[in-house]
Every structure is written in C-alpha cells, then in structure tokens.
Amino acid sequence: MTQNKTYDVVIVGSGISGAVIAKTLTQAGKRVLLLEAGLTAGMNLDRNGNYLNYVDYLNTFYQAEIKVPNSPYPNIKDAPSINVIDMQPITATNSPSTTGYLVQAGPLPFASDCLRGPGGTTLHWLGSTPRMLPNDFKMKSLYGVGVDWPISYEDLMPYYEMAEFEIGVSGNVDQIKWPEASTEKQQVALKNKYYGKNYVFPMQEIPTSYLDSIFTGLVKEINNNDPVKFNGKKATIGFSTTPQGRNSVPNPQYPYRDILWNPKKKKLEFQTKKRWNIQLNGVVDIPEDEKYEYLPVGSTWDPNTGLRCEGNASCVPICPVQAKYNALKTLFKADRTKTTIKTQSVASKVLYDEKTKEITGIEYKTYNTANSLTYETHVAKGKIYVLAASAIENAKILLASGIANSSDQVGRNLMDHLCLLTWGLLPEKGYPYRGPGSTTNMSSFRDGPFRKEHAAWICPIDNWGWAWPVFSPGSDLAVALSKNIFGQELRALLADSIPRQLLLHYECEQAPEPGNRVTIDPNYRDAIGNYRPVIHYDASDYMKKAFKAAKDLNNQIFKDAGIQDYTVYSPTIAQDYVGYEGQGYNFWGAGHIVGTHRMGSSKKDSVVNADCRTWDHDNLYLVGCGNMPTLGTSNPTLTTTALTFKAAEAILKQLEK
Amino acid sequence: MKSIDNGIAIFRDISVHLTGFTSMELTGTGMLETYYHVMVNKNNLGVVEDFLAAAAKILAENSKDPAKLRSAILNNLMPDGLYSGLAQNIITMWYLGSWVNEIISPQSYVQGMIWSVANAHPPGAKQPGFASWNVAPPQL
Ligand SMILES: Cc1cc2nc3c(=O)[nH]c(=O)nc-3n(C[C@H](O)[C@H](O)[C@H](O)COP(=O)(O)OP(=O)(O)OC[C@H]3O[C@@H](n4cnc5c(N)ncnc54)[C@H](O)[C@@H]3O)c2cc1C
Ligand code: SF4
Numbered sequence: 001m002t003q004n005k006t007y008d009v010v011i012v013g014s015g016i017s018g019a020v021i022a023k024t025l026t027q028a029g030k031r032v033l034l035l036e037a038g039l040t041a042g043m044n045l046d047r048n049g050n051y052l053n054y055v056d057y058l059n060t061f062y063q064a065e066i067k068v069p070n071s072p073y074p075n076i077k078d079a080p081s082i083n084v085i086d087m088q089p090i091t092a093t094n095s096p097s098t099t100g101y102l103v104q105a106g107p108l109p110f111a112s113d114c115l116r117g118p119g120g121t122t123l124h125w126l127g128s129t130p131r132m133l134p135n136d137f138k139m140k141s142l143y144g145v146g147v148d149w150p151i152s153y154e155d156l157m158p159y160y161e162m163a164e165f166e167i168g169v170s171g172n173v174d175q176i177k178w179p180e181a182s183t184e185k186q187q188v189a190l191k192n193k194y195y196g197k198n199y200v201f202p203m204q205e206i207p208t209s210y211l212d213s214i215f216t217g218l219v220k221e222i223n224n225n226d227p228v229k230f231n232g233k234k235a236t237i238g239f240s241t242t243p244q245g246r247n248s249v250p251n252p253q254y255p256y257r258d259i260l261w262n263p264k265k266k267k268l269e270f271q272t273k274k275r276w277n278i279q280l281n282g283v284v285d286i287p288e289d290e291k292y293e294y295l296p297v298g299s300t301w302d303p304n305t306g307l308r309c310e311g312n313a314s315c316v317p318i319c320p321v322q323a324k325y326n327a328l329k330t331l332f333k334a335d336r337t338k339t340t341i342k343t344q345s346v347a348s349k350v351l352y353d354e355k356t357k358e359i360t361g362i363e364y365k366t367y368n369t370a371n372s373l374t375y376e377t378h379v380a381k382g383k384i385y386v387l388a389a390s391a392i393e394n395a396k397i398l399l400a401s402g403i404a405n406s407s408d409q410v411g412r413n414l415m416d417h418l419c420l421l422t423w424g425l426l427p428e429k430g431y432p433y434r435g436p437g438s439t440t441n442m443s444s445f446r447d448g449p450f451r452k453e454h455a456a457w458i459c460p461i462d463n464w465g466w467a468w469p470v471f472s473p474g475s476d477l478a479v480a481l482s483k484n485i486f487g488q489e490l491r492a493l494l495a496d497s498i499p500r501q502l503l504l505h506y507e508c509e510q511a512p513e514p515g516n517r518v519t520i521d522p523n524y525r526d527a528i529g530n531y532r533p534v535i536h537y538d539a540s541d542y543m544k545k546a547f548k549a550a551k552d553l554n555n556q557i558f559k560d561a562g563i564q565d566y567t568v569y570s571p572t573i574a575q576d577y578v579g580y581e582g583q584g585y586n587f588w589g590a591g592h593i594v595g596t597h598r599m600g601s602s603k604k605d606s607v608v609n610a611d612c613r614t615w616d617h618d619n620l621y622l623v624g625c626g627n628m629p630t631l632g633t634s635n636p637t638l639t640t641t642a643l644t645f646k647a648a649e650a651i652l653k654q655l656e657k
Numbered sequence: 658m659k660s661i662d663n664g665i666a667i668f669r670d671i672s673v674h675l676t677g678f679t680s681m682e683l684t685g686t687g688m689l690e691t692y693y694h695v696m697v698n699k700n701n702l703g704v705v706e707d708f709l710a711a712a713a714k715i716l717a718e719n720s721k722d723p724a725k726l727r728s729a730i731l732n733n734l735m736p737d738g739l740y741s742g743l744a745q746n747i748i749t750m751w752y753l754g755s756w757v758n759e760i761i762s763p764q765s766y767v768q769g770m771i772w773s774v775a776n777a778h779p780p781g782a783k784q785p786g787f788a789s790w791n792v793a794p795p796q797l
Contacts, residue, residue, distance in 0.1 A: 484736070
C-alpha cells in the first residue's frame with residue numbers, strides 16, 4: 001500500500017535526533033511524516049493517557065528484578081530493542097550469540113543497548129552533556145589515530161549552543177577544566193575562546209554531590225602531598241563539574257528564548273524577541289516588559305511537574321518526574337498541524353531509483369499488537385528522507401536497502417566508550433545512592449600526547465554506589481546473609497559500609513576500526529521478517545593499554561587516599577573480559593553507540609558529508625551518533641544534537657532552493 | 658492452627674530480631690500483612706507453622722536475655738538448611754521488598770528498608786528534593 005499523500009520530509013525514529021528534525025522543520029512550515037517503531041501508548045499526546053502510560057513504565061521499573069536501562073519499557077517482538085540483559089560471552093559453543101535482538105559474532109560481545117519506543121534512548125539516558133574538546137576533531141593529524149572530522153570545533157560552536165538550548169543544559173562554564181591549561185589564566189583564556197566570553201548555560205549548575213566533595217577532597221591532598229604518576233610523569237588530577245540535561249534554576253544571564261528558521265537568510269537563528277508557543281501552535285512576540293527567564297520544560301503530562309531535579313537518583317532507567325530531558329519534550333513542541341506521526345510502524349527498507357539514485361520512498365511494516373505475527377507493508381513518500389533510528393539500526397536499514405554505501409563504510413567503525421569500573425570503600429561516609437548519576441568528573445586525562453599510544457578517558461565520579469558492577473546494595477545484603485549475620489549486627493554492618501561505597505568509571509574512547517561493524521545475514525531475521533543486526537566487535541591494544549594506564553592511576557589514588565579496593569575483574573563479573581600484559585580487565589558499555597555511518601570530507605571514505613547528507617543520494621540524510629567519525633571523551637548526544645541542528649538547517653535550505 | 662492474628666504477631670516479633678528494626682519501623686512500611694501472606698503462600702504450610710512455633714518458643718524462653726535470644730536465633734532459625742531458609746528470606750523481604758529474587762510489588766520495592774539503613778531512599782521514589790544530595794543526609 002502506498003501512502004497517497006506526499007510529505008516534505010519523512011523521518012524514521014522519534015528519539016532526540018528525529019524529534020529535533022521534526023520540531024525544527026514543522027515550525028518552519030514543512031509537512032513531516034514521522035515513522036516510529038514503538039507502541040502507540042508511548043506517544044500519547046493527551047495528558048491523562050500520557051501520564052498513565054508513564055506510571056506504567058515506573059511501576060514496571062519498581063518491580064523489575066534487574067534494573068537495567070530497558071527494564072521499565074516494553075520489549076516488543078515486532079520491534080525488539082537491543083538489551084544488555086541478553087549479552088552472553090561468545091565461546092566456541094556459543095558463536096554467534098543470538099539470545100537478543102543482536103546477533104553477536106564477537107570475538108567480544110558489544111556491551112551497550114538502546115531503546116526502541118517513542119522518545120527513544122533519551123528515556124533512559126543519564127543526561128550528561130559535556131562538549132567534545134577541540135582536539136577531538138583532529139585525531140588523525142594530531143595523534144595519528146582514526147580520522148579527522150570534516151569540520152572543526154569552531155564550526156560546530158553555534159550548533160552546540162542550539163543543542164544546549166534544546167536539551168536545557170544546566171552547568172557552569174567556569175567549572176569546566178581544560179586538560180591543557182596548567183594555570184588559572186590559561187583556563188580562563190580557553191574558556192573565553194571555546195565557549196565565548198559571556199556564554200552561560202540555560203540553567204545554573206546542578207548542585208554537586210556530597211560524595212564529590214569527599215572524593216575530590218581526598219584527591220586534592222594527593223595532589224598537594226605526593227602527586228600520582230601517569231605514564232611515568234608526575235600528574236595533577238583535576239575535576240570538572242558535569243553539564244547535564246536536567247532542570248535546575250534558570251540562569252538570569254541566559255539571553256535566548258528560542259531557535260527559529262529565518263527564510264530570508266536561510267539560517268537557524270537564536271531569538272530574543274520571539275518564541276514558539278505550544279498552546280497557540282505558532283510564533284509569538286514577547287512583550288517588551290516581560291521579565292525574561294529561560295523556561296525549563298517540565299514533564300510531558302503536566303507543565304508543573306519536573307521543573308527542577310528532585311533527586312530521585314534513578315535517571316537511568318527512568319526519571320519519575322521528567323526533570324531529566326527526554327526527546328518527547330522536543331517532539332511535543334512540533335507544529336501539530338504539520339506533523340503526522342505513525343507509531344507501530346517499523347521502517348524496513350529505503351527505496352530508490354537505480355538511474356538517478358534518488359530516494360523514492362520508505363517501506364515500513366505496521367503491526368497491530370506488540371507481538372502479533374501479522375503485519376502490513378506500506379510505503380511512505382516525501383521529498384527528503386531522514387533516518388534517525390539510532391546508529392546500529394540506521395546502518396542496518398541502509399545495508400538492507402543496498403544504498404549509500406559506495407564508500408563501503410556503512411556499518412563500519414562501530415564505537416562505544418569502554419568503561420573500566422573501579423570500586424572501593426572510602427575512609428569516611430560519602431553517602432551515595434543520592435542525586436543524579438554523576439555530577440563531577442575527573443577531566444585531566446581527556447587529552448594529551450599520550451593519545452598516540454592509548455585511548456584517552458573521562459572519569460565520572462558515580463553517585464550510585466556499587467550498583468552498576470555488583471548490583472549493590474542487594475548484593476551487600478546477600479553477602480552478609482551468607483555469613484549468617486542478622487539483627488542489629490546486620491543493620492549496623494550495612495549502615496557502616498554502604499554509605500562508604502565509591503565507584504569510578506574510566507570511560508575510554510574507542511578508536512574507529514573498520515572491523516568493528518554491523519552487517520546483515522539473511523539467516524537472522526526478527527518476527528516480522530526484518531533483518532537483525534549482526535555485530536562484529538573487539539577491543540584493540542590501543543584500548544587495552546588505556547585500561548592498564550587507567551588501572552595503574554586508580555591503584556595509586558585508592559592507595560594514597562586510603563580507599564579499600566574491592567575491584568575484581570573476572571569472566572564472571574561482566575561478559576567483556578580481556579587480558580593485557582598478564583593482567584585481566586573487564587569493561588562495560590556506556591550506551592554510547594557511535595560511528596556506523598561516519599561523516600567525512602570525501603565520498604571515498606565516508607557515508608555522509610558535513611551536513612549529514614549521504615554522498616550517494618541527494619535527498620537522504622542520516623542523523624544520530626552514527627555520523628561521528630571519532631568519539632572523543634564526551635557523552636555523544638550533545639554533539640550529535642548539534643550536528644542534527646546543522647542537518648535541519650541544510651534540509652530547510654534544500655527544500656527552499 | 659494458630660489464629661491469623663497470632664501468626665502475624667509472631668511474624669512481626671521475630672522479624673524485629675531478624676532484621677534489627679523496631680516493631681514501629683517495620684509496621685510503618687505498611688507491608689506487614691502483605692509480607693505475612695507472601696511468606697505463607699510461598700511455602701509449604703507445615704514449614705511455616707513449624708517456623709512460627711519455633712520462633713514463638715524462642716521469643717518466650719529468651720525474653721529476658723538478649724544474648725541468649727541471639728544465639729537461639731542464630732542456631733535454631735538462621736541456618737540455611739532449616740525451614741527452607743525461611744529466616745533469611747524474611748530478612749531479604751524486609752530489606753529489599755522481594756521474596757528470594759522476585760520483587761513482590763511496586764510498593765514493596767519502595768518500602769525496602771535497606772535504603773534508609775544506607776541513609777538514602779529507594780531510587781525512583783521518596784525523592785528528598787532539589788540539592789538534598791549536596792550535603793550529608795540527616796542522621797536518623
Ligand atoms: C544507559 C544509557 C545512558 C546514556 N547516557 C548518556 C548520557 O549521559 N549522555 C549522552 O550524551 N548520551 C547518553 N546515552 C546515549 C544516548 O541515549 C543516545 O546517544 C541518544 O539517545 C541517541 O538518540 P537518537 O535519537 O539518535 O537515537 P534513539 O534515541 O535510539 O532513537 C531511535 C528512535 O528510532 C526508532 N526506531 C528504531 N528503529 C526503527 C525502525 N526500523 N523504524 C521506525 N523507527 C525506528 C526507535 O524506536 C527510537 O524512537 C546513554 C545511553 C544509554 C543506553
Ligand atoms: S536525580 Fe531524580 S529527579 Fe533528578 S533527574 Fe535524575 S531521576 Fe530525575
């Protein structure tokens with residue numbers, strides 16, 4: 001069945017990437033069709049239904065035995081989600097591992113997941129939003145690793161500001177420390193250069209945790225007394241506070257009220273006198289005498305809920321009050337009269353004209369109930385097409401369609417942050433399990449000449465105890481019970497030890513490797529006949545060397561700070577276990593699925609250009625983390641969203657040519 | 658068979674000594690009745706009755722001597738092999754809101770006692786408010 005209506009743009013996916021495109025284009029007057037694989041219930045635009053659906057997520061989370069990122073959300077057979085719970089070690093008798101949606105060919109299992117459902121993965125992201133460093137865009141020319149980006153940090157600066165506006169970032173620019181600055185003066189100069197002299201975030205910094213103050217206090221003493229050695233040289237450890245996509249207190253100095261398309265100048269522009277009004281579904285002038293405040297966006301069911309973070313300490317997997325940003329907030333700002341949303345609609349293939357290479361439609365399958373075996377096939381038509389289905393799914397759809405791949409780069413260079421976790425007991429109570437997942441990070445090792453030898457990392461201080469590696473505090477209780485400890489003694493033991501838990505995770509930047517890739521295989525399909533992604537994945541010596549360097553550093557910190565080390569690595573503690581120079585290491589996935597359709601300056605070695613448009617098809621754009629040529633040490637979504645605003649601008653320009 | 662009131666009272670009183678919480682703290686969760694029924698329904702009735710009878714006896718015989726009470730519980734109720742591991746499962750139920758590995762209900766998760774022991778709150782519920790995490794928690 002072919003849709004008889006033609007839209008300006010057809011978008012696949014309602015995560016932050018698809019939502020930013022839908023909002024920006026419809027507010028500029030374009031007609032958009034959005035195809036979303038997940039359940040209709042999750043896209044409820046009516047307040048009551050929206051709330052009830054969310055409470056359902058919340059109760060499912062409460063009752064989930066293992067509270068992994070996807071635990072609150074429905075897993076649908078007709079549009080399955082990648083889920084870390086399905087991960088298994090890949091062995092001679094279990095190769096490939098086929099338990100979940102992914103077919104894991106190995107040699108190591110890919111360790112991150114994402115969510116197929118309205119709003120996408122931002123429903124369970126943590127919400128950390130640091131920018132990439134300027135040097136991250138030049139990895140090849142500076143350090144001989146991977147590739148350079150086709151654009152510089154400076155090119156992306158205005159779009160970073162748009163992304164920070166849209167997500168509603170809370171942070172303090174003065175508290176972001178530059179690894180290359182050794183004096184306060186250099187620090188200020190770099191801030192002025194890379195954020196602009198007067199730049200502030202939309203909202204003030206989220207308060208840091210008490211735990212942060214205890215840990216950074218201990219490290220300060222190390223810095224003063226006997227600094228650690230990093231790769232043989234003395235090093236001072238510095239911390240930054242983390243900019244975050246969760247509501248705090250609006251910043252009175254923040255000047256912008258909206259981002260709108262200027263059809264005369266053919267540009268997206270920040271506004272100070274106009275803004276989009278959701279109730280009126282149009283642009284309104286702001287009265288001269290209106291007191292300015294950045295307007296935090298509350299929950300999608302009630303504008304009075306979620307205006308500030310309330311410290312639920314469950315941002316991953318679900319913020320009960322939606323103080324944390326999620327993509328539905330952006331999507332609900334789209335012009336409703338210009339937006340058509342089709343849910344339970346799974347894109348399977350992009351159709352094209354063999355001669356002109358022009359994209360002619362998107363084939364999608366609709367299902368009636370979550371696990372029905374029957375489906376209908378349709379084709380959606382537009383002038384321009386945008387895939388926003390997340391990195392692995394975008395690549396899979398392209399491969400299934402046999403398009404956009406003249407460079408042979410589609411599916412390749414799959415990356416993630418490989419997280420080396422370390423955990424111990426602090427000498428005094430830091431009181432974890434409170435506040436957002438992380439509020440401060442160790443930022444000194446995000447850049448430096450060592451990147452020629454091994455990966456750089458950012459190291460967040462985790463506010464949620466040992467929950468991630470060993471499922472504390474449940475496991476602490478189990479250990480005590482196995483020793484027959486009970487009563488007052490049990491209570492006192494847990495009261496003393498759980499509040500002293502410290503967890504750090506060294507998020508190591510994975511370099512692009514052509515062999516780390518998504519492929520398809522006709523033998524592996526899902527319930528409605530769509531390809532399942534087949535993943536080939538490994539950790540190179542560049543990564544393993546970083547694990548060693550990070551662990552060496554961590555050992556010094558723990559020892560000097562009097563932190564009792566409880567870290568153990570073994571094949572049973574996590575599925576990804578590697579050996580390097582006689583030592584074993586586990587790594588965990590960060591959820592940062594990146595790099596499967598990279599951008600570049602030449603069609604020979606990249607899939608899209610600097611506007612996220614495929615080199616091979618003039619009317620096909622790809623948005624999402626798949627575009628990133630290298631990963632840097634930042635969580636990727638802010639950078640991806642900056643690129644998405646750039647893509648939205650390019651699409652509007654193309655439509656209005 | 659003991660009356661249900663009697664059963665719940667023994668369950669509550671032995672729970673105090675198994676968990677280290679006061680009777681007030683336990684009943685304050687609002688979960689007492691539910692947990693009693695979960696225990697009964699998840700087990701062979703004979704095992705539950707024997708356990709409660711043993712618990713009542715231990716409580717009565719050692720009411721004046723905490724050290725003796727402690728060792729009676731340690732030797733006669735706690736060992737894994739006794740009463741299908743009931744004592745340990747009861748402790749887990751109060752601390753985590755789960756029976757063995759299964760969370761009983763959304764409410765039982767929220768009422769898990771382990772969070773207050775840790776001076777925290779169940780993630781996703783009982784949120785202490787903006788900036789509360791910036792300072793040490795109030796001490797109970
Ligand atoms: C646990 C966890 C924590 C994270 N924390 C952070 C963080 O702190 N900071 C950060 O920057 N990033 C973080 N991330 C990563 C972040 O969530 C993602 O980068 C981001 O959400 C990607 O957005 P997207 O719109 O590109 O893709 P997604 O959000 O994955 O959206 C894809 C959308 O497409 C839909 N879709 C998929 N396939 C199809 C199909 N075939 N047809 C139709 N629709 C389809 C999906 O249902 C979904 O709506 C985290 C990830 C995880 C897993
Ligand atoms: S800490 Fe709690 S309230 Fe704040 S964003 Fe996270 S889940 Fe939401």
